[in-house]
Amino acid sequence: MKKEVIASMDMSILPTIGLLLFLAVFIGVFLWSFRKGSDLTYDEAGKAALEDGNIVSKKGELQ
């Protein structure tokens, strides 16, 4: 039964579905990334990556 259903499907529709799906995801992510307040968030996130935390005690450093 399952096999017949799949066999009778027109597979050539799948590429189009895939493309539309991607387009939806892309537009979605794009708009979402511009939501209100995102500038600040992204600014912080980008800067936070540069820090390792406050160093409390440093053990031996060579120059």
Add this chain to the structure above:
Amino acid sequence: MSTDSTNTGHLEEFSYNDRITKWFVGATMLWGCVALLLGVIIAFQLAYWKFNLGLEWTTFGRLRPLHTNAAIFAFIGNAIFAGIYYSTERLCKTRMFSDTLGWLHFWGWQLIIVAAAISLPLGLTTGKEYAELEWPIDISIAVIWVIFAINFFGTLVKRREKHIYVALWFYIATILTVAVLHIVNSISLPVSLMKSYPIYAGVQDALVQWWYGHNAVAFFLTTPFLGLMYYFIPKAAKRPVYSYRLSIIHFWSLVFIYIWAGPHHLLYSSVPDWVQTVGMTFSIILWMPSWGGMINGLLTLRGVWDKVRTEPVLKFMATAVTFYGMATFEGPLLSIKSVNYLGHFTDWIVGHVHAGTIGWNYMMTAGMLYFLVPKLWKTHLFSKKLANLQFWTATIGLVLYMMSMWAAGITQGLMWRAVDASGRLVYPNFIETVVKIVPMYWVRAFGGVLVLLGFFIMVYNLVKTIQFANKNNKDQAEDVYAAPPLSAAKEEHGASAHRKLEGLPMLFSVLTLLAVLVGGIVEIAPSLLSDKFVEKAPHIKPYTGLELAGRDIYIKEGCYVCHSQQVRPTPSEKLRYGDPSTAAESVYDHPFQWGSRRIGPDLARVGGKYNDMWHFRHMINPRDVTPKSIMPNYGWLTKNKTNFKVIQKKLKVMKALGVPYTDEQIANAFNDAQMQAEKITKGLTEHGVPMKMQSKEIIPLIAYLQRLGMDSANAKKAIEEGQE
């Protein structure tokens, strides 16, 4: 010896486990030497066949899988782990979840590499490209990967930083997708401890295999390195990533699109047309996010271009990102069907792959190591001059590599399809197209030597750095850091939904997994669930026991790395090889053997083309029948004994996988195989071959080669005779 402890006030003290990172760094250096050395060896083997040394363990067919596995999983794998552990701990402001799991991960992975280094030269292989390792090793890989995943996600969970930085997203996508790919592609039924057959056959196996193969490139060689790029370039440049917003769009587009691109490895093959179209379309779209990432990486360096000239770390990384841009431009180009027709099966693809692996992965790894080693050992680099020297040797070597492979690939591709005005092939002899490109093989091998030399220089430089540090710096204790716990982070008011999303690693992982699975399911599931893809063809019969044994020798010797078994539906292919391959013809092929490179001619229809004696002589010394051939000698096939006893078990396993062997065939497997071997050997004795050859491996191999394409040829003949 975790030092996590609560401090007064809002700060917690902790330290990073850098010892494990150090060990992964060491393993990267070691396996990098091995992988590149293997590459150089097999490059010379193609330039001059005698470098195969006449030993079974050192022939091209067995060493090439060892080279690819060593490069991808040993060299690049260890580099990824080093970078991921180092950056994840720091991005999460916490020590890794478990030191013990970390060590298990480290030693388990090295053990797997050693198992691969032993089993592949012995010819223990599944015959699926980049997934050659046999089932016990596959299971170990899955276990170690899960240990890595637990350790990674555990670290995320105990993080002190609220936001999950974009590099971590790429790591998450890597860990989840590689697990799915590896497990789905490796499902097989064992015949013995070191031999198994995949559950998929023919078209299905091809689709699963290239979904895996392409995404091994995507999620092992690309996404983790993009994560590393997003961490180490800002770190080394001491400035935040150019556009964080772009990195988010980059991530979701890339992860969503990449998984669909696999079928571009199967253009003009017998997989359904619509699958090929999806593969091609998405590969072209892929150009966009790839370049988005490249631009983001390069623009992070704006304002510090002067440092790119002087600092090895930035120099290597900027170059890596540039090569990434080149490779991701070439990839979509090669996915266009008409371009693919020219490039596929040729060295152009080999050049393309190395633009990625050497240009992107090796360069990025070098940059990362130049950053990490001085940091981890708390010292400065031994010599910037040597780093510069490595940079130039590697870059020149890579350029020689790419140029020679372009020239070789395009030349050979054009020669294969050249047809004159009267409709005949201009170069009907395959060997003409080989001899023409052998000079390019020498150039490539020389380029490879330079790349390898560059790596040696780097290892020397880094070892010197470490030695200096160890000698002068007795204090090896870990630095102690402090950061507020996650619970202290204020819930911002009006924090939008995404902020919470990023705060939820698990939900984020599920979404990533979804994005990745959609493509795979749409492309592969129909072929697994429906019979429509493989039109029934009653004239296609399963292999006899002896032929199956021969097929396993074909796989064991890695003949598939030089020979395809897939005739494409074009006039020039028809003239050279015969009718296009059909899906029905490989329904019983567990695994499929369509191949990816034609260093030698396609073999899908080689059955009946020559007599048995031709094959016998050709296998012992190809130059005996085809002067100037670059195929290795396979003398040991006339000495190694065929294992007739295991044939029955093989048929049983095949039957369990759906190959229609009768109970009678299985019961008589041993005798039938002996009889077929006897018949073939009798024929050979007329040319002076001794009868004792009957028990040797060369006989089943000949039986297999002579069977290829014969079912269709016989059916065609029967129809033609019926019409007369």
